[in-house]
Amino acid sequence: MMSALAAVLAVTAVALTVQAAALVRSEWADPFVSTAPQRVPFLGGNEPATHAWSRFHVRYYPMTLVFVAFEMEMMFMYPWAVVFIEEGATALVEMGMFLTILGVGVVYAYKERVFSWQ
């Protein structure tokens, strides 16, 4: 048991040493560290006036919501599949009604141009 623990500790020590050596080399031993001009996003020679961290309208957002909604609907079909043999045609009709209502929702979303990116 102790020998296994010693092996783990030895490997950890080697890993940490190698990592520390790499860090020291990149930070201190390498004369070519990144400079302020190198950290500027490349725009063809100019600097951006503002930070790139900006808020904009995610236009696929309604499409994402519709996708998540239908993902959740699929979850209802698993318990339905379990009782389907017992319930028979009744379960089939009920699920048919459920999917029809969802289908109408998809048609409505399409008419409202939810699936259009632009």
Add this chain to the structure above:
Amino acid sequence: MTPVEVFVAAGADRWHDAQALRAHELVRLMPTPRHATVLLVAGTIPGSAREAFDRVHDQLPHPRAVVTWDEIVAGNDVVDAVASEIVGRADRVMADPSTSSPGRLADEEPNDWRGVGPFGQGGEGMMGGTPYGRAMAMTADDRDGLSLDRLELRLGPFLGQLPGGLVADVALQGEVIQSIEFACAGSAPFVTGDRAVPVARRLLWLSHALHVQGLDAFAVGAARLARRSARLDDDPGLARDFASLRRRMRWTGLRSALRSVGDRDGLDTWARWSAHLDAIAASLDGADSRPVSADGSMPITAAELAEMITGLTLTDAVTTIIGFDIDVPAMTTTAVET
């Protein structure tokens, strides 16, 4: 042999020539200076672009070397001579990294931000200070009636996707261009479509345009044809090989990508490409080099182009700009004169 990675900082007068390097097996043109070992300076860099040039130079990682196109004494094939010089300089700087080209700009952040604010990120609150060195974008109305951040950028003059020397001040919200202004006289016509130019130049335009569309293998093919047409006035296989390239381009989906982009007077970017390709084919078939604008799609002014691409996504805007073979030297000259 692994090709040497090169970033081209081209002036407007040498930008088309530099595209020919795409066909050379010893070098590889890179999209940003961060990927390159050698900075190739091609053509005249105007004083107004000097600071931009210095920044591009400093963005190359060490060890780096600089090659100037106009200083190379060439024999028959200037592209070969430039490529050889690039390889030689890259080999030398790799063998002795102490000869790496030193930085030109001061190693200073644009704003003092380290340690400022509750987390040392340079600001306080939603909009305060300069987090990580730059001010936050201010809000403005967008096309959906929302009030969201407006990102202000100056693109060019050394952005690989745009013609060399072209500078555009762009305001973006997300990927949508809210406003754009080109650094030139507002009414200057600046496409070459209205005049005859050598077929090699048209093929170099095609090479760059295909590269921007992500079709690099085709871009290399077009650049090779350009080099052949520049070397030999009468190459009997050239027209046939261009027809073959054009046939293969049909299978890339290019037509559907360019259709309905950049509509003007009922003509889209695909129509403009077709006009360029027809002009190349006619020149290679022995006809006189004729203007592309025979179909009335060109020329266009800077102001008209800016109006066309306002409201497009950045990708569609670049595609539209490339669809016109922009004559940047003429544009700059006109701008200076007015």
